[in-house]
Amino acid sequence: MENNTSYSVLLPERVSSWYIVLTSLAMIILAILTVAGNIFVIHAVFTNRALRIVPNFFIVSLAVADLLVAILVMPFHISTNITGAWIYGGVLCQIWLTSDVFLCTASILNLCIIALDRYWAIHDPIRYAQKRTVKRVLVMIAISWTLSGMISIPPVFGWGDKDDDSLYDDDVKTCTLSSDKGYVLYSACGSFYIPLAVMSFVYIHIFIATKRRLRERTKAAKKTKLAMRNIVNNKDGNANKKRNNSDSTNDDHDERNEDIVEEPSNHCNTTSSESANNVCNGSANVALTTTDKKKRKKTRGKRQIDSAKMEFEDNARHLRPRVSINNFFEEKQRISLSKERKAARTLAIIMVTFVLCWIPFFLMYLILPFCDSCTYPGTKVEALFVWLGYVNSTLNPIIYTVFNMEFRKAFQRITAKCRGNDSGRIALTRTCV
Known part of the structure; x- marks a missing residue:
């Protein structure tokens, strides 16, 4: 003009x-x-x-x-x-x-x-x-x-x-x-x-x-992020519950085994009026039972350590996807908001x-x-x-x-x-x- x-x-x-x-x-x-x-x-x-x-x-x-x-x-x-x-x-x-x-x-x-x-x-x-x-x-x-x-x-x-x-x-x-x-x-x-x-x-x-x-x-991204966290937490809770049930089952199984092993020792003591040979055999059985109990205690302790390691690794495996999912939605939200701000x-x-x-x-x-x-x-x-x-x-x-x-x-x-x-x-x- x-x-x-x-x-x-x-x-x-x-x-x-x-x-x-x-x-x-x-x-x-x-x-x-x-x-x-x-x-x-x-x-x-x-x-x-x-x-x-x-x-x-x-x-x-x-x-x-x-x-x-x-x-x-x-x-x-x-x-x-x-x-x-x-x-x-x-x-x-x-x-x-x-x-x-x-x-x-x-x-x-x-x-x-x-x-x-x-x-x-x-x-x-x-x-x-x-x-x-x-x-x-x-x-x-x-x-x-x-x-x-x-x-x-x-x-x-x-x-x-x-x-x-x-x-x-x-x-x-x-x-x-x-x-x-x-x-x-x-x-x-x-x-x-x-x-x-x-x-x-x-x-x-x-x-x-x-x-x-x-x-x-922004609101939708927050809701989606919260929902994903709840889903991940529910999955973690179910996994922990299953692991706890599995550990308690193993412990009960060990205790039942120990009770079964201790029975010969009591039976040996009740048969003290029999022959010396039976007495010696009973003493040997008592000693064997004590050794087995110690071995089983060591095995049980080792199993508990292994179970703790497995639980730690399992938690780490569940944590990585959770972090990845959170990062994904945070990055997606950041990009979307950045585009909107750039357009404005x-x-x-x-x-x-x-x-x-x-x-x-x-x-x-x-x-x-x-x-x-x-x-x-x-x-x-x-x-x-x-x-x-x-x-x-x-x-x-x-x-x-x-x-x-x-x-x-x-x-x-x-x-x-x-x-x-x-x-x-x-x-x-x-x-x-």
Whole structure:
């Protein structure tokens, strides 16, 4: 969106050569970054199979609009900043202003339909997934570009291009957008304020839905984790009960064996009136029984030690799955919550960036024609507001792609090829997060 103030006032304000050099250099760098970033996005989508999905058509449309802003609009601003005047004549002035309004509006409206697409995808994901066809997406993109044309073309047919308010002034070499109040209100609302209202409504609802789903997933994850702990504890309790029953059965069996062995000793004592041979045999049986009892006590103690070892190992085996299950659900919960927070953070970045980049210019653009007592802020402030809006075209490919793993991989692959590494695998494994 172009401003309505002449750049020819740069010289009367006695702008220093250092200011012209630094601002022009900054504009050139910004234009180059905008071209490079949006070319990367378009190239990544068309060359990467994983990115050739229907929702990314909106990203490509946005990248095309921002790329054309950098190619068709920014260079003339840079030239005007350097020379201090419009030197390309009236016809090119009209084409440039129309292109400026058309492409900046297309960029903003593409941001708007991306917001609507995300809102529908979250609000009714099942049915909208069936409706989100290539035809539907292309129709939405066509509507955004058509609306942009309807907002930018009226001055070409004479709206606001009157003798006292001409777009191009050959005497002072200025090329300015019409300050006709009707057109200013029409273009400002269509290019910014209506899309801003739609995006605000949509992203607020998306943010609320994201926060609500975040809380629901947190509660569900806690319930699942508690249920798994109860299941594991019940299994451990049943296993311990079985082991205790088994140990008590073994102890009873040992005691019965000892009682059976002691019976010959008592029988030998009751037969003391028999022959000496029987007495000796009875004494020998008593001694043998005592030895067996000692051996059985040692065996019983060893068995208890072995049982304790087995119980420890069994507890360790049960503990490892429990730790693994808990870690699994904790990790799953952490990843899910991280994704939700990242989505909410991305929405906030998109909205804040859009508002900060465009609202200074559109406030100035709308207020000045209707406020007779308002003073013009000066060409430096105006140029800052205009280029701040263009910064949004530079940041769009970063915001909408850097948070996507597939886009990051595609960018790494492209840069790897530029460095001569055809496969790009080394760079991917080293730098991709």
